[in-house]
Amino acid sequence: MKHFIFDCDDVLLDWVGGFRDFLVGIGHAPAEPRPRDWSMAEWIGIEDAATLRLIEVFNSSPAFGQLKPYDDALEMVRQLKDEGHTLTVLTSCSDDPNIVDLRVKNLRDCFGDVFPRVICLPLGQSKSQWLEVLRPGIWIEDNYKNALIGQAAGHKTFILRRPHNRKHEIGAHRAFVVNPHEIGDDMVTWIDTLAEVL
Known part of the structure; x- marks a missing residue:
């Protein structure tokens, strides 16, 4: 598992x-x-x-x-839970108890009681310490910086393509073509949907 x-x-x-x-x-x-x-x-x-x-x-x-879940997330989480894998959420939304409660309830309403651990950090705080604690694992992110931190911590890392991170993949590709020794994220895998992780 x-x-x-x-x-x-x-x-x-x-x-x-x-x-x-x-x-x-x-x-x-x-x-x-x-x-x-x-x-x-x-x-x-x-x-x-x-x-x-x-x-x-x-x-x-x-x-x-009351945020809506992504359809591919619903399918993936259901499949992973059925297969017996361990699932953790690591988010930098806030550590205010009221906001944490909103986040946990939202996840439970959408996915069921499948995340034994939901770690909520202050807004914008680095996830580096927790990524060290949680390794080794499979880390799935949309923030380019956090994806690289996860990869450096030893996780197999996937980054979901979103409009706000597209410039990073393009920039990384250009750097790799010019000088592959200048880029440290060649182990980060860009994906369009969570189904690609499976």
Whole structure:
């Protein structure tokens, strides 16, 4: 049996979709359906500090606890659970107990009681220490930086292609073509759906 470690937002649950609905509701409708960069300031059209504040407000709201699961995540988690694998969630949404409760309930409502451990770190905090503790495993992320940290910690690492991380794959490919010794993420596997992990 193997240990699968999942990031949550935009891997298991559609955080961007929920946040976009929240933005529309307060009159900050983004021009595009999804951000094309990890920093969402340009997508929303406001400064970084104001963007971070909106993220904090959204993550504290009831809507954060009602995010929709990705269909491929539902299928994969069900299959892994049926096969007896260990499943862990490692997310940097917040360590505020109320927000943690929203996250855990949302996961349970969508996937059932399949994650014996849901680790919630402060918003934006590095996952490096926990990735060291949880190794070896299979790490699934959408954040390029966290994917590289997982790979460096010894995990088999997959990164889900999302509009906000596409530039990293393109940039990594260019660096590899020019000088393969300048890139350290050749063991990170880019995927379009979670089914590819199986």
